[in-house]
Amino acid sequence: MAFDRFVPILLLLCSNVFMTFAWYGHLKYKAAPLWLAIVASWGIAFFEYMLMVPANRWGSAVYSAPQLKGMQEVITLVVFAGFSLWYLGQPLRWNHWAGFALIVVAAWLIFMEP
Template identity: 45%
Template sequence: MRTILCLIASNCFMTYAWYGHLKKDTSDMPLLKLVVMSWAVAFFEYLFMVPANNIFGKKEGFTPFQLKTIQEIISLSIFCLFAVFFLGESIRWNYIVAFVFIIGAVYFMFLPASR
């Protein structure tokens, strides 16, 4: 559970670092300033991501493939909420269908290995 909670926190910072500047017009802002601002926020992402993968993920028995898959699902979930509530975007039917297919991929990722 610690892995999941750290990945959620990490993805909140990551999503804001990557997409938060889309809320306002930054066309007159120098690119370097945007990058430095995003890196400053992304620092906090790493404070959660590294322990989630390297410490908790190993202890909780996740494989690297499973960790990446969990991270992608969390990332898409956080982004959907962020896009709707922060950026004011709407969710279209095809986004939902694509998300369902990704959830199907998660199912297959966690099937027990057969030898």
């Protein structure tokens, strides 16, 4: 069913927004104490896990674990590219896009039937 295939992808997308803020959001606040960045990141990551765990649990009914991981990596790159430009003000260069494209090719290979 299309719903079963779509829900894990939507949850992975949403969880990656939280993950990206947890991992990289503090870079905009380098003057803040490191301990505060760590605590804030853990707090944000809680919401990531609230979405990631169900995404993988429900997604495993439709996708293999390697497929879920490959999908996760591509979604992470898409979310990060937007985050880097919009939030951090750091646009990606051609070499970043080329490297990301190679990761997308790797994820595509994961979905190929042997």
